[in-house]
Amino acid sequence: MSLERSDVEKIAHLARLAVSENELDNVASDLSNILDLVEQMNAVNTDGVTPMAHPLHMSQRLRDDAVTEDNQRDHFQGVAPATENGLYLVPKVIE
Amino acid sequence: MQEKSISELAAGLRAGEFSSAELTRFYLDRISQHDEKLNSYITVTEEAALAAAESADARLKSGDADLLTGIPVANKDIFCTNGVKSSCGSRMLDNFIAPYDAGVISRLKGAGAVLLGKTNMDEFAMGSSNETSYYGPVRNPWDTELVPGGSSGGSAAAVAAGLCVAATGTDTGGSIRQPAALCGITGLKPTYGRVSRFGMIAFASSLDQGGPMTRSAEDAAIMLQSMAGFDERDSTSAQEAVPNYLADIDADLKGLKIGLPKEYFDEGLSPEVAASIQEAIDFYRQQGAEIIDISLPNSALSVPVYYVVAPAECSSNLARFDGVRFGHRCDDPKDLEDLYKRSRGEGFGAEVKRRILIGTYALSAGYYDAYYLKAQQIRHLISDDFAKAFEQVDVIMGPTAPTTAFGLGEKADDPVSMYLSDIYTIAVNLAGLPGMSVPVRPADGKPVGLQIIGNYFQEAKLLNVAHRLQQETEWHKARPATFA
Structure with missing residues (x-):
């Protein structure tokens, strides 16, 4: 799998991530190499295999729908730009 | 003093041989004397440490103390620590003073441990050499031209050099075990969900797990005892009861069934590392263990699967860094899109960007089935391989890493070759199993780690197996001469 500069520009836009003009070629080549590694997955037949959703096959724990947190808006906004x-x-x- | 174990220090504190204030001062002095050569700490919290030591001394006098009370430990900078910069090794969080404590931090504080500071790490825990940190690389205490491994490289180097008694790390694909192996210390990645992820800055949520990095298995047991347990603030926290990790740590190993996966001893393993691992396996055979050849047929696929699953989860988790609520914000944004793009472009380093982009691509319309779904299916096969193996054996052993520590810069420009240094550790995360690395005979003066993998929630068994080795051999006691 080989990605072009234009592919990287499109993905970067989806990720809302600035990638400068002069980085594009390097990034395209790095990402293509990683995708080549990932392509090894295609050698495996996975027909009928359930995708793994949780390492221990646990379902989501639920809690009562009740307020448990104090309002700490000022405290948390202390780190905002x-x-x-x-x-x-x-x-x-x-x- | 820096050779003493946690239980020796705890005894010394109780006997009045030294106070926690003196012990803390001793470690702070060692950090200021030596860390320039290693860069293992991002932040040293001297004042808070000395205040905590004073409280610990009072608590010790009152008789209501834990084994960790008054013991100086360091935390990977991925754990949010109230009032302390928690950078995750990134420019993005260089200005981030955490407004609350992570679950692990609360527990260590509750036990009365003295928190010395925050250790250096690969940016957002993405790396295997600690070279992606915004704060510069960490150096290996055994040879400062070598990497310490990553991503918990700062914790590993600090423990190995005696710049703290013990440390915390996190392991998403090997980030506790691989640096433990490369620095010659003991590292334990618990079962997924065993240690709270609350306040542990997320990289890949279905893989991330915190654990101890120490000088011995016994110290790891004491650290894990404090760190482990249910936390309702972590939605995947395990509700399993926490056993006493010291209770059976010395148990006899006669009849223990050890599986050796043939895939972990293939052509990718360096012959020197293989010889050290073989010697450790011979030790266990002499202890009465039964050695059984096994196969984990899908293990070669763990690296490709990981480089879909982890980036996919990372691209989603790191979407929160938007320059709006916390973290880095670019100057003079011309509109909201520019604010997002430039804040993220400036705040993240090259490796983090690569993984966000790979993950975004793998999850984008039209590619989900080919990448993410396929990866999660193969992940199931990898997990089944282990389940089958554990029907036959009690623990699985092999090397932690294929080679000893490599040189700084050696793999920095080749992401794929860097990824392959985690080839023996990644499958354990994909399956959610506990795994450990313990030092065995060094090769050419460089540390080698033996990996011990257990079934779910079998941390006590791993600690027992590691402890027996450390009772009968001296490998874990080797220390880099420069930091004696």
């Missing part, structure tokens, strides 16, 4: 009146600030999204 920009907040105002308890809200996270981002660039304008609606013109």
Whole structure:
């Protein structure tokens, strides 16, 4: 499996990850090498094999639908890059 | 002093031979004297450590103390620690002061352990050489031109060099066992779910597991005793009761059935490592164990499967780093998309980017069945191989890593060759089993690790098997001369 620069640009956009122009070729070649490694999976017939969802085949533990956390908004927003009146600030999204 | 085990130190503290404050000062001094050569710590929390040591001394006097009370330990920087920078080895979290304690940290604090600081690691635990850290590579105490292994390379180097008594690590594909092997220490990756993942910064949630990194199996048992147990804040935490890990640690090994998978002794294994492993297996045979040849036919597929499953989970987990709520944010974003893309592009290093991209690709429309689904199916086959083997044997043994420590920079430009250094450890994570690495005879002066794999929740058995070896041999006592 060989990825082109344009494939990397598309994947990077899906991941919302900036990859600079001069990195694209290297990244494309690294990713292609990793996909070549991954291709070894194709040699195995997996017809009818159940995909493994959990190492111990456990199902999800449920809890009561009750509030268990205190409101720690100010404490947690202390590590945010920009907040105002308890809200996270981002660039304008609606013109 | 830095040779003493946890139980020896605990006895010394109780006999009044030294105080925890003195012991802590001793380790802080060793860190300031030696860590420049290793770069094993990202943050040293001197003030908090000395305060904790004082409380520990008071607790010891009151008689209500745990074996870990007053013992100086270090934590991998992946564990959120309230009020302390918890960087995960990344520029993304260089400014992140964790606002709460991880489950493991709460338990160690509850036991009265003295937390010396946070150890260096591969960025977001993605690496096998500790070279992907934003804070620079860690060096191997046995030879500072060699890597310590990864991703828990800082913890391994700090334990090996005597810059803490014991440390915590995490293991997603070998990240406790491989650096333990390369640095000549004991490392235990417990059963998936045995140790809480709460506050342990997530890489691949179905594989990640925290565990102890120590100078002996006995120390590992004491650490695990504190770390293990149900935590309702971790949705996959195991509800299984925690046994007393010291109770049967000295049990006789007569009749123990040891499986040797032929796939772990193939042409990829260096002859020097193979000879050391063989010598350890001979030891067990002399102890009355029965050695049985077994096969794990799908184990060669563990690396390809892992490099789908782990990146897929990582691309999802690391989506939380968006420059909005915490972590790195780029300057002057022109719109929201630019904010996301540049914050992430600047905050993540090359290896983390590669894995996010591979994972995003594997999960993208049209590719899910060919990659993720296929990988999870083969994962089932790999897990079944172990289940079959454990019908026949009590533990499985083999090398932890195919070679001894490699040189700094040697594999840094070749991701695939780096990935293959975890070839013997990855399958254990895919199956969710417990695995351990213990030092055996060094090869050419470099440490070698014997891997011991057990069935689910058989940590006590692994510790017993490792402890018996360490009672009868001196390999685990070898220390790098530079740090004596």
